[in-house]
């Protein structure tokens with residue numbers, strides 16, 4: 079069992095105090111959060127900008143970060159700071175795991191999805207050609223600092239994407255939090271005011287990861303909705319679909335698909351599917367794939383969760399109960 083460190087901050091000012099410590103921070107930041115840089119970091123902290131698009135989630139970007147560190151003569155006692163969404167934490171964590179055989183890093187996530195998921199758990203990775211997350215490492219951040227204030231500038235589509243992961247976590251861990259979450263989202267409460275739910279979801283992920291750091295067993299439940307969700311993302315990518323779904327939207331459809339599969343195998347009641355469909359729709363999430371099932375099958379076969387020719391289906395039996403079939 080490992081200890082996953084999370085910290086929660088209500089305002090940006092307290093972050094400035096945090097980064098005033100005597101540590102030597104090197105910040106990798108997403109171009110879309112540039113406006114916060116001067117509020118948080120003093121002028122003498124070195125910063126490196128990346129543009130967060132999946133094409134840049136590559137080994138080339140990791141090497142660019144390493145080259146920058148070399149040019150700055152960064153030694154082994156520096157701390158990299160990943161300031162941005164999941165793309166930023168994935169490439170920065172990867173760079174931290176290999177630069178000079180490993181330096182420390184901190185996650186300061188700025189998307190909802192990263193605050194409740196991507197920036198927690200120590201999986202780092204990059205895409206190889208059109209294959210997502212094919213190369214990566216396990217490297218735990220020193221800490222993940224969660225400050226929902228950053229979500230004030232996050233586009234609505236990205237907020238929706240994070241809602242899907244938030245709901246996924248609560249389907250797995252807490253019916254009570256799930257219901258509160260549906261209520262908050264459907265009532266139109268601004269996401270940056272959902273501090274308590276964000277903290278609970280982040281903690282729930284940390285608790286699962288702490289029992290299965292290397293994704294051998296328990297952690298697999300977090301892939302609920304991802305087998306089908308990844309297939310949709312892969313299909314859209316390989317067919318150059320205009321305005322593709324966000325990761326969360328694809329996962330939302332994937333969760334409903336998993337519930338349908340669960341019902342077909344006799345694990346859950348039809349009423350459970352109805353509840354999820356109605357709640358997801360109330361939250362503005364899609365529930366049905368616009369693509370024919372057949373074309374997604376080959377993508378599912380490629381999914382990295384298929385091991386030794388077998389595919390692990392993550393199926394919900396109900397709230398707080400998942401089977402891996």
Ligand SMILES: NC(=O)c1ccc[n+]([C@@H]2O[C@H](COP(=O)([O-])OP(=O)(O)OC[C@H]3O[C@@H](n4cnc5c(N)ncnc54)[C@H](O)[C@@H]3O)[C@@H](O)[C@H]2O)c1
Nearest residue numbers: 110130163164165166188189191192195196201228231232
């Ligand atoms: N390592 C893991 O365990 C893990 C888990 C889940 C997802 N991921 C990865 O995370 C990535 C998705 O993460 P994401 O959804 O955070 O995507 P992202 O990093 O691409 O961010 C989404 C968009 O929001 C912008 N943005 C970020 N913060 C902003 C802010 N505060 N205001 C305005 N714009 C902002 C970004 O520039 C980008 O355009 C995927 O590559 C996925 O594979 C990793």
Ligand SMILES: [Zn+2]
Nearest residue numbers: 243304325329
């Ligand atoms: Zn996900």
